[in-house]
Structures are given as structure tokens and as C-alpha cells.
Amino acid sequence: MTKLLAGVVVLFLFANTVSAVDMSKDVDAATAKVMSKVIDWRRHIHQYPELGNSEVKTAKYVADHLRSLGIEVRTGIAKTGVVGILKGGQPGPVIALRADMDGLPVTERNSLPFASKERAKFNGQDVGVMHACGHDTHVAMLMGAAEVLVGMRDKIKGTVVFIFQPAEEGPPAGEEGGAALMVKEGVMDNPKIEAIFGIHINSQTEVGKIRYKSGSTMAASDWFEIKVKGKQTHGAYPWEGVDPIATATQIYTGLQMIVARRSELPKAPVVITVGRINGGVRENIIPEELTMAGTIRTLDSAMQKDVHAKIRSTVKSIAESMGATAEVSIDTKAPVTYNTPELVQKMLPSLHKAAGKENVIEAPWVTGAEDFSYFGEKAPAFYFFVGGMPKGKDPKTAAPHHTPDFFIDDSRLDVGVKAFCNLVFDYAS
Numbered sequence: 410m411t412k413l414l415a416g417v418v419v420l421f422l423f424a425n426t427v428s429a430v431d432m433s434k435d436v437d438a439a440t441a442k443v444m445s446k447v448i449d450w451r452r453h454i455h456q457y458p459e460l461g462n463s464e465v466k467t468a469k470y471v472a473d474h475l476r477s478l479g480i481e482v483r484t485g486i487a488k489t490g491v492v493g494i495l496k497g498g499q500p501g502p503v504i505a506l507r508a509d510m511d512g513l514p515v516t517e518r519n520s521l522p523f524a525s526k527e528r529a530k531f532n533g534q535d536v537g538v539m540h541a542c543g544h545d546t547h548v549a550m551l552m553g554a555a556e557v558l559v560g561m562r563d564k565i566k567g568t569v570v571f572i573f574q575p576a577e578e579g580p581p582a583g584e585e586g587g588a589a590l591m592v593k594e595g596v597m598d599n600p601k602i603e604a605i606f607g608i609h610i611n612s613q614t615e616v617g618k619i620r621y622k623s624g625s626t627m628a629a630s631d632w633f634e635i636k637v638k639g640k641q642t643h644g645a646y647p648w649e650g651v652d653p654i655a656t657a658t659q660i661y662t663g664l665q666m667i668v669a670r671r672s673e674l675p676k677a678p679v680v681i682t683v684g685r686i687n688g689g690v691r692e693n694i695i696p697e698e699l700t701m702a703g704t705i706r707t708l709d710s711a712m713q714k715d716v717h718a719k720i721r722s723t724v725k726s727i728a729e730s731m732g733a734t735a736e737v738s739i740d741t742k743a744p745v746t747y748n749t750p751e752l753v754q755k756m757l758p759s760l761h762k763a764a765g766k767e768n769v770i771e772a773p774w775v776t777g778a779e780d781f782s783y784f785g786e787k788a789p790a791f792y793f794f795v796g797g798m799p800k801g802k803d804p805k806t807a808a809p810h811h812t813p814d815f816f817i818d819d820s821r822l823d824v825g826v827k828a829f830c831n832l833v834f835d836y837a838s
Contacts, residue, residue: 432564433762436830439557440823446556447822450474451549452523458512458540460529461576462586464489467510467548471573474552478559480571487590491573494600495558497565501837505570505597505605505788506554506829507781508547509577515541518813532582541815543610543797548573550608550795550825557830566837568600577780579742588743588783597787604752606832607781607792608825613804614796616821619764619828620772621793623753625677627746628706629713630778631739635660635724637688637699639733644693653699654688656731660701663723671719672712679716680706680776706776708745746782749789756791759831764824777810791832795825 450470459467468489475482475493483492489510516537517525527538555571572591580586585593597605614620637657642650664681672679681703688699705720707713721737728735760769772794781792797817798807808814 493571498563501567554829763827
């Protein structure tokens with residue numbers, strides 16, 4: 410009897426393995442058929458980018474495609490977000506696949522035939538608009554995955570939720586938006602999502618490759634503002650006033666000392682960057698006030714709280730030592746993007762099928778941030794990177810994200826499409 414049961418178990422496991430392999434081959438074949446469309450979609454979206462909370466045309470483009478496939482579509486979520494719901498032919502879990510849709514206030518410098526010429530208003534300024542972070546590829550890959558999965562609907566166990574998210578780069582000043590607002594409006598609850606997966610293209614990772622990290626993978630992003638108040642006086646008589654500019658220079662140094670001398674960097678990285686300083690109206694007047702603002706990046710929640718406390722105490726003590734006062738405000742834009750280790754371990758074979766095991770690389774964490782993290786607070790999550798750098802190019806010479814020369818080779822977007830689809834089938838197996 411024991412031998413008989415063991416044989417049954419072996420046959421069951423073998424049958425499941427064969428099924429998974431067969432589905433991967435089916436995914437490969439179906440993906441090959443839609444790849445020309447995926448590239449066309451990507452280039453159209455790239456040519457006509459829209460800023461966060463303004464992705465009206467992009468949202469319609471996505472919704473029209475999903476409807477053409479017979480997928481249930483919900484629009485107007487978190488202002489311009491689109492959600493598609495595909496019910497499989499067999500019972501099973503609800504999992505979500507996510508892509509972000511917004512462009513950036515960057516003027517494109519590439520000579521591509523589909524380069525963006527779009528312009529828009531951003532915080533009162535007239536700016537160029539560009540998909541300088543690759544969100545156009547994310548949308549196209551998820552549109553492709555939707556088409557592949559619809560063609561294999563009867564083999565899907567459970568329900569697939571396609572989340573096309575606006576404003577990942579942040580909403581306009583004074584507005585809500587992005588993943589936080591989608592979560593607030595219930596996108597993870599109706600239907601109740603059991604696990605969620607996301608992809609990001611990377612301009613400095615070679616095409617055909619996938620990078621991932623278990624656990625903390627992308628940093629929490631906090632934005633801070635420090636208002637320094639002194640006493641205005643003539644620039645020729647600084648001793649008669651309190652100089653907020655001199656105070657700010659000391660504060661700047663103090664902030665960097667938090668990183669260099671007061672943070673346990675072997676435990677996790679810390680970055681404090683001052684990106685803006687505003688103060689003064691004339692060369693020979695020491696102003697009364699000055700504002701400095703920037704970003705904090707941390708990859709450990711305890712360290713995040715500790716850094717916040719150290720910033721507040723450092724700013725206060727330096728200001729007092731200079732005879733000034735200072736106020737600190739800190740606004741969390743995104744928590745740490747955390748890949749659930751158990752989910753990563755279970756789903757790695759899906760990525761191997763999409764790119765080949767030798768092309769799936771475990772990489773260090775990065776200090777960039779992603780509001781995908783808000784979805785990960787509601788369900789186990791796995792977020793990984795797909796290569797977009799031309800083969801043979803030196804990563805050091807590839808233009809980084811958020812720059813006018815940012816470039817993506819879209820010839821291997823099939824890796825992302827296949828990864829999305831394999832995750833759907835393998836998660837429920």
C-alpha cells in the first residue's frame with residue numbers, strides 16, 4: 410500500500426510538472442504572435458505621453474483594448490486608472506498584474522521616429538513630456554499579457570486582475586493619486602487579491618535578462634522641507650542679523666553626517682539628498698527666511714524612523730547654535746517595496762521560463778522608490794526588473810531613467826509578457 414501511494418504521488422507531481430511545461434510552451438507561442446502589436450502599442454504610448462492624473466488618452470487606449478478582448482473593464486479609478494478583470498475557466502485564486510501609465514516632465518532628446526513632442530503644464534510651468542522611465546513599455550507588456558491570457562482563458566485557474574495605474578511618479582501638487590489612491594478606492598478588495606506582481610523596465614540591464622531581489626528591494630521615499638528663519642539685515646553688516654543661508658549650509662553638512670557617521674550602513678543604505686534651496690532676493694541683503702527641500706531614501710522601516718528623528722534633532726540643534734529657528738516637515742511618498750520571500754521562492758521558476766534560468770539574476774537593492782509598495786502592504790507581492798538595454802552596450806554609458814536621453818530597446822518585451830503569463834498559470838498550480 411505504501412509503495413502504491415508513493416507511486417500515485419510521483420505520478421501526480423509528474424503530471425503537474427508536465428502541465429506547467431506545456432503551459433509555458435503555449436505562452437511562448439501565443440506571445441510570439443502578439444509581439445508586433447506590443448511594440449506598436451509601446452511606440453504609440455511613447456509618442457503621446459501624459460503626466461500623472463492626466464492619462465486620459467492612455468487610459469482610453471488601454472480600456473478600448475481590454476474591452477475588445479471581452480474583459481470586464483472598470484475606469485475612473487484613482488482618477489484615470491483602468492482595471493480589467495478576467496475570470497478563468499477553472500476555480501482558483503485572484504491574482505493581480507500591475508503596470509503604471511504616466512510620463513514625466515522631461516523633454517525628450519532622442520531622434521526616434523516616435524519620440525515625444527508633447528508638452529503640458531506641470532506645477533505652473535510649461536514642460537516637455539516624455540516616457541523617461543519606461544512606463545510605456547509596462548503598459549504595452551501588460552496589454553500583451555491580457556491578449557495572451559484571454560486566448561487561454563479556459564486553462565486559467567481563478568481570476569486575473571489587470572491594474573493600469575496612474576501617477577506612479579506622483580500626482581500634481583495638492584492632489585491625491587497613484588497606488589495609494591487605488592488602494593484607498595478598493596482596487597485590492599473587489600475582488601480580493603491574493604498576490605500581486607509588477608514589472609519595471611531597466612535601461613541599464615541588457616535585453617533578455619531579469620533582475621530581482623527577495624525582501625526589501627526598493628527604498629522608501631520621504632520628501633522633506635526645512636524652513637530656516639533668521640533675522641534680515643544688510644549684507645555689509647552680517648553681525649546685526651541672523652543669516653539663514655549660513656545656517657542652511659551647516660544643516661546641509663549635518664544631514665550628510667547622519668548618513669556618513671550615524672547610520673548603520675551595512676544593515677541597509679540611507680540617502681539624504683537636498684534638491685532645492687530657495688532664499689533671498691538681492692545680493693546685498695541677508696534674507697529673513699530660507700527653504701531647503703529634498704528626499705530621504707531608506708530600506709529598513711526601523712532605520713527610516715530613526716533617520717527622521719535624527720533629521721529633526723540635527724536641524725533644531727544647528728539652527729539654535731546659529732541663533733536661528735527651523736521647522737521640519739516630512740511626507741512619506743512611498744514605503745519600502747518589499748518582495749515577499751516565500752512568494753519570490755515559489756515564483757522564480759516562472760521567470761526562468763520567461764528568460765532562461767541563466768538570465769535571471771539576483772541583484773542588490775536599489776535606492777529608487779516605487780509606489781507599487783502600497784499594493785504590497787495589502788497582499789504578498791513580487792516586483793522585478795526586465796532588461797531594456799541593447800545587447801553589448803556598456804551599462805555605464807546607457808542613459809539612466811528620468812533623463813532626456815533615456816532609451817529602451819523594445820525588441821525583447823516578450824520577456825515581460827511571458828513572465829506575466831507564466832506567473833498567472835504557475836501561481837495557481
